[in-house]
Amino acid sequence: MDDQNKNLILATALSFLVILGWFLLFPPEQQAPQPSDPAATPGVQVTEGETGALSPPALDGQPPQTSAGATTGPATDVPEAARVPIETPKLSGSLSLAGGRIDDLLLSTYDDTLDPDSGNVRLLSPAGEPGAYYALHGWAPGAGLDAVAVPGTDTVWDLEEGETLTPESPVTLRWDSPSGLIFRRQIAVDADYMFTVTQSVENPTETDVRAAPYGFVARHGLPDLANFFILHEGVVAMANGELIEEDYDSLADLDVDARIGARAVTEEDVTGGWIGFTDKYWMTSLIPSQADTVNLVSLYQEGPDIYQTQTVYPTRDIPAGATVTQESRLFAGAKEWETIREYEKEGGVTKFIDSIDWGWFFFLTKPIFAVLHWLNGIIGNMGVAIILLTLCIKALLFPLAYKSYVSMARMKELQPEMEKLKERAGDDKAKLQQEMMTLYREKKVNPAAGCLPLLLQIPIFFSLYKVIFVTIELRHAPFFGPFRDLSAPDPTSLFNLFGLFPWAAPEPSSILAMIFIGILPILLGISMWLQQKLNPAPADATQAMIFAWMPWVFMFMLGGFASGLVVYWIANNTITFTQQYLIMRSHGSKPDVFGNIRSGFKRKKSEAK
Structure with missing residues (x-):
């Protein structure tokens, strides 16, 4: 090998060292996304004649508004309520009848450390506990309804059917509205990490009403992060075939949307999408019906220090004497390649395999x-x-x-x-x-x-x-x-x-x-x-x-x-x-x-x- 060839090898090796050192010392900054045009995103209020999708409902702890703009009172404390056990081959925990939250989840097949006594990895935690992290579904009021007519984030539901949530036995929650509406929420889970949430509104009254279904995942406070430049941690979403990744800092840098009362960015009119929070190995993601058109929303609210991802569906007509149903899914578990690939291929979740952070060299x-x-x-x-x-x-x-x-x-x-x-x-x-x-x-x-x-x-x-x-x-x-x-x-x-x-x-x-x-x-x-x-x-x-x-x-x-x-x-x-x-x-x-x-x-x- 002559001196010129050795110079090339030496330059390549030194370049590799310089690039590696530079990225370790100065990781590239991610550009914060620009919020969508406020004029294009209606507020929480729902007025007569609206046909588009609602903007996100208020953050947990901040009550939704009625169509007149009046609030129903703060919901800062989650009331004590009974819990429904969750038992599957890979998950254990419980859901709370307060709000119907899925908020207590352990990954049964993963330990925190190599020490067998370290305990299972905790994915979700109830509100009020350090690092609260949970999922909740509900309805935002539209024409003919006010905030008290729909279940809130702290509404205590009744357990209508089932005792323990398992892959063989779903549970059904029920809440009777003062307005006469009957809300039900059936929650099912498979043998891996996928929950199916079927929400329904029965209208036995003589008045037509409207409401918009939604789901959200909330994280209270900044979670523990690996903080390494080659790894994305934060919001991960698929919107109309495009992978979207936003870290927690970029959410905190967004402009405040005065009508939402939080820093927010919205991906509008998304078909075949999903959104959630990803950690190094774990993820919690909302998956609307892949045929539905929804808004995907990422939020951060200062003060309460809450990060949220949301799916907001179009406002639904609920005629007198009719029942309206909305089905969605929630992935909460480990980012196992085979499991996620199966959800993409057999479950029809669009490009779900991209929830794993493959990086720039994904083709390799x-x-x-x-x-x-x-x-x-x-x-x-x-x-x-x-x-x-x-x-x-x-x-x-x-x-x-x-x-x-x-x-x-x-x-x-x-x-x-x-x-x-x-x-x-x-x-x-x-x-x-x-x-x-x-x-x-x-x-x-x-x-x-x-x-x-x-x-x-x-x-x-x-x-x-x-x-x-x-x-x-x-x-x-x-x-x-x-x-x-x-x-x-x-x-x-x-x-x-x-x-x-x-x-x-x-x-x-x-x-x-x-x-x-x-x-x-x-x-x-x-x-x-x-x-x-x-x-x-x-x-x-x-x-x-x-x-x-x-x-x-x-x-x-x-x-x-x-x-x-x-x-x-x-x-x-x-x-x-x-x-x-x-x-x-x-x-x-x-x-x-x-x-x-x-x-x-x-x-x-x-x-x-």
Whole structure:
């Protein structure tokens, strides 16, 4: 490999380090969305003759308005009410008859930590508790109704049918309005994470009335966030085929809509959409009937510090003697790829798989994860699946790698002639460059060919890192021995003598973690170092020093990354070393790995003297 080829590789590697460091220190800011035109979004009031969709009902704790604009009184405290247990293979908890809220939900198949006594992951929490997070459905009053004629967010419902909500037994709630209307809400749940909410209004009176169904998910206060630039946390929605992502900061920066009394943005006239809040591994999302046209709303209200996502349906006519029904769904659970894909394919939820944060390189992350998931299903070990995935990627890139390594071997054959050119050209760099290009053309050698596989590795590296970081299938996925969570950094360390002592390694965010690195980062550094030794060190002393330090810089830099990513990098380096060695040997070049190692040590000794 000549100096020019080495310069290209060095520039690529340094560029990678600079870009990675820049994104870690200065993550890109997301632009806050602009609120829709207030004139296009009617207020909560519903006047005679309206046919369009309502704007969102008031935030929980802020009463809806009547058509005359008068309020019905604050609802700041949720009354005590009976609870209906929820028991499914993957969920446990309860719903409250106060408002009919789904507000107490644990994920039965996921623990908070690897400690089996840590308890299940809590997804939803009742109002009044720290981090309150819940879903609620209801009706906003239209013509012929006032606020007391429809159930409010704190209305206590009666349990009309069912005792425990299970996949085999839905429950039905009932509330009789002072106006004579009868409101029912049937709630069903499947064996995974999908609730089906069927709301109905029976009008036994002699007066035609109107009302608009809605659903909302509310979060009180800012939740605990991973706060990493490659991960989206906040509102995620699908509106007319377009994925929308808004973080919590962008909601808080919106302009206040005076009629709603909150910072709000609305996606209007959406068909085949959904909206909710996404965390790293969990999500709660409102899914209206995919054939209905609705408004999707994101809200933030200061003071109460409440974030909300809402689905607001068009106002419905409820004629005298008739019953009107509205069905919608609520996803509340883990973002499991197979489960969400099934809801998209069989359940008809438009592009629901995009609720998983695939990132900019989605065209790579999606197929990479699909192959990784398939391999893990066959083998039953995610670490081994990552190694086999690396083999698949290397096999796919082998034609390019072959040309690259052949080019390196031929460049090595040209080394004596290159030295002669340097002697003839002396200090005339222009002449040297011209004669080198002539030599390359005559020998049909491309000096940049060796860099192409490396350049292709960069987006693949980022894509695999994205997959390992965001997909729940890697969470708590074991490899072997002390490596019990491939989504977390290496748990071994010099600090605990690589897992022999019973105490934990330093926290990844601490300075000690940068010093007391584990087994996997050390193997990564060694594999990169050996790969370098396939070729002699550059003649230039500065380049040689940079190349010599690069494996150990990467070793410490990637030490805090997810173990699964480091496993991939070690496997990649090992396979690359083997490929390059065998191909160079097949073309007459005999890489002297151990000789290069010895010469490197001799050079350092001489420099030390």
